[in-house]
Amino acid sequence: MFRTLRFATYASLITLGGFASTASAAELKVVASFSIIADFARNVGGDRVDISTLVPADGDAHVYEPRPADVAALEQASVVLVNGLQFEGFMSRLIETSGAKAPVVEVSKGIEPLKSAEEEHHHHEGEEKVEAGHDHDHDAEEKAETGHDHGHEGHDHHGEFDPHAWQSIHNAQIYVKNIADAFCVADAAGCATYTANSEAYVAKLGELETEMxxxxxxxxxxxxxxxxxxxxxxxxxxxxxxxxxxxxxxxxxxxxxxxxxxxxxxxxxxxxxxxxxxxxxxxxxxxxxxxxxxxxxxxxxxxxxxxxxxxxxxxxxxxxxxxxxxxxxxxxxxx
Structure with a gap:
């Protein structure tokens, strides 16, 4: 049930500049949606943050079913970090269920997103149908009436864009900078630490990219x-x-x-x-x-x-x- 709701429906999404500095270093509790974001957050936050990860190591966020412990983690969170690009289909309902008031930060903000390969496929498929003279408006009508898309059974869609942006090291550097900005707003006293940590880690990422x-x-x-x-x-x-x-x-x-x-x-x-x-x-x-x-x-x-x-x-x-x-x-x- 959780995973059917799209990330784009977040009612509580707040931009980086939209929340007050309320947490001290010892109290900055961070919830990361999955393990890769959690690792970025640890490198930025160091000892000033306490990080909980929803989807664990080796876990699949595509099919993840939230647990009661996740609700508790969100209730206590100062900042919630998510990928965005409709990757975490379970998050909207989880946030609603928990009643969490923490800001939700999309760490992929600012990357240049790729079109989803599935969207490209269906776009070209649609063009071919038009050129061939086929009219499938009745399929759209049936989908609207029943909620089922019989033309694409067996194909799940995240959305218009490919959400796996962290597979580019350049994008990972953007993620890290966004996390540092979020932590600075949530814990202004630690901003110098977050900035220094993020700059050092971004440099490591640059070295890794050259090596790879x-x-x-x-x-x-x-x-x-x-x-x-x-x-x-x-x-x-x-x-x-x-x-x-x-x-x-x-x-x-x-x-x-x-x-x-x-x-x-x-x-x-x-x-x-x-x-x-x-x-x-x-x-x-x-x-x-x-x-x-x-x-x-x-x-x-x-x-x-x-x-x-x-x-x-x-x-x-x-x-x-x-x-x-x-x-x-x-x-x-x-x-």
Missing amino acids: KAVIATIPEGKRTIITSHDAFGYFERDYGLKFIAPEGVSTEAEASAADVAKLVDQVKEDKASAIFVENITNPRLVEQIASETGLTVGGTLYSDALSGPDGPASTYLDMFRSNVETIKSAILGS
Whole structure:
């Protein structure tokens, strides 16, 4: 029930400048919607913040069902950090249920969003139908009357834009700056600390990007097509020159159909994909099926929408990005 409500309906969303400085350093309680944002917040806040994470490490925000503990965390929060771009479908109802008064800050604000691959697909599909002379207005009427979209069964939509913006390190730097701004407003006494911490971390992110681009440059151009479970790496593809194809859309909530899988197998053979990977948040069964049908060997695990646990290879954002790039390189080059 929670996940059916869209993030865009937040009644309590407040911009960064819209709340008063009321919390002292010891009292700044922060709720982050999922583990990657929580890691950014820890790097910015340091010892001045107490961070609770709703969707845990290795958890899938697409299908997350809130718990009573989440309600309690929101009730006590000074700041709530969310990705935005309709990523956290469960948040609107959770905030309403908790009666939380804390400001909700979209940390993706200011990034250049990509169109959702699903939206692009349906846009072109619609153009083809118009050109072919088909009129499906009756489908729209039926959807309006029944609440069901029979033309797109099995496909979940986040919205117009791809929400997985953190897969670009440049975007991650914007996230961090937005978090620092939010903390400065909530705890003015700690602003110098938050600013210094964020600047130091943004510099680390810049160093990471330089390092990762050098690693990716070692992968031959003709071997840069890979397969993942769902379409979470669009920003990575845009910024770093790899091509990702996936059987599922930007959400894991809708399973790929047999026709989707068959089409992907054909695409893999045509594009000569070099590697295939499971994701830490998804069931590996579908990827294993595709690997079997294409002759590819599963090259390891990529971390898309969540960090690993503390003992895993991706327990921080810096480790996550490095692990993903090294895993891709190793699977393609065998080293």
